[in-house]
Amino acid sequence: MRAILPTPLAQIIDQSSSFLLATHEGPDGDAIGSMLGLGHIFRSWGKEVFIYSPHPLEAKYDALAAGLPSLHAPPANPASFTLVILDAGGRERVPLSLEGYNRMISIDHHPSNDLPGDFSWCEPKASSTGEILASLFLDEPIIPQQACACLYYAILADTNGFQFPNTGARTLELAARLVSEGAHPDQLANLFFNRWSERDIHYFALAMSSLEFLEGVACARLPVESGVGDEYDSDILMNEWRRWPDPIVYALFKETEPEHFKVSLRSHGTVDVSQVARLFQGGGHAAASGCRLEGDYRQVQQRLLEAFRELLKDA
Ligand SMILES: [Mn+2]
Incomplete structure (x- = not known):
């Protein structure tokens, strides 16, 4: 059969x-x-x-x-x-x-x-x-x-x-x-x-209000006070953002516990973000990956930017 x-x-x-x-x-x-x-x-x-x-x-x-x-x-x-x-x-x-x-x-x-x-x-x-x-x-x-x-x-x-x-x-x-x-x-x-929840809209506004363009990486943050948890699927936000031009990489830092960040990474496919995700024991695909980082937001952001600096230098 x-x-x-x-x-x-x-x-x-x-x-x-x-x-x-x-x-x-x-x-x-x-x-x-x-x-x-x-x-x-x-x-x-x-x-x-x-x-x-x-x-x-x-x-x-x-x-x-x-x-x-x-x-x-x-x-x-x-x-x-x-x-x-x-x-x-x-x-x-x-x-x-x-x-x-x-x-x-x-x-x-x-x-x-x-x-x-x-x-x-x-x-x-x-x-x-x-x-x-x-x-x-x-x-x-x-x-x-x-x-x-x-x-x-x-x-x-x-x-x-x-x-x-x-x-x-x-x-x-x-x-x-x-x-x-x-x-x-x-x-x-x-x-x-087309089925954004109120939570999605709120998180999108929050992420956009924190947006910074740093060395070709667009960084945004959902702080711990937002209540973002491990279970939250941020694809809907990342996909919206990914339609925009210029930054070669998009990074969303979701603080699921104080100083514990779940980081979602997206690129237009030319930069393999999974290489950076793997440096931090994460994984995924060339255009969409994720990893976890611990520490103060600025330190965590710098560690990620440093990794991208290395990657882009070799590219
Ligand atoms: Mn899949």
Whole structure:
């Protein structure tokens, strides 16, 4: 029945009746769309499915998530689940112990992925984990319409609406197939681009009011008083900002605890920001990466600028 799936993956799916789907901390649109999409596929195949989400998903995902129950804490009985980790980027980014599960599957497009698994699949050339899932599962006989919407959303999010350099012919072919299977591009683009929460608007204003252009790096800060937490997905702000010209790098410093900064980095693709993120034990892609830094804001900013100075000197 499932001739297209790699055999080891098909075997694990056949032998598992319950799945727990998880992703990286602070999940972005690809992470969420991929979890929900695969969740709907497994559910339509008669499997029991739970989404692991330490923080509740934003309300804007209610329709895509309909029918898929979430766990906000790890299950007490991991041995009864096959754990599927999607889009994780690396073991330390997964907010969950990997011990004790029946089987483990990892599917990702981050080259930094070091997760073990009974089935571990990483395609760094794919735009998104959503694209990989579409290529693996679209030829299966039963793919619910809701799954197609979720996977389309995942691809849309990681390509910023098919605008990033990671958008390839394969990305567009698979997106087209998802549309022919029932995904609505207009609705999903609206969900991704036009659904800013009050919090997003407030944070954007706050970030812009702190904006500084320093040596080709545009730096902005969300201070600890803003209440920004680890769970906040700042992609929506970063993507807005990225449409502007000139600065070669954009850096958003989110102070999630006093003097603990989660830094999101974006470039137009010519500067590989992942090289700097990796210097600070972070990771990501050439045009979009993240890392963590500790210390006083000015010191942290200087450390990052110094790293970019080195990188740009070599370029
Ligand atoms: Mn991704």
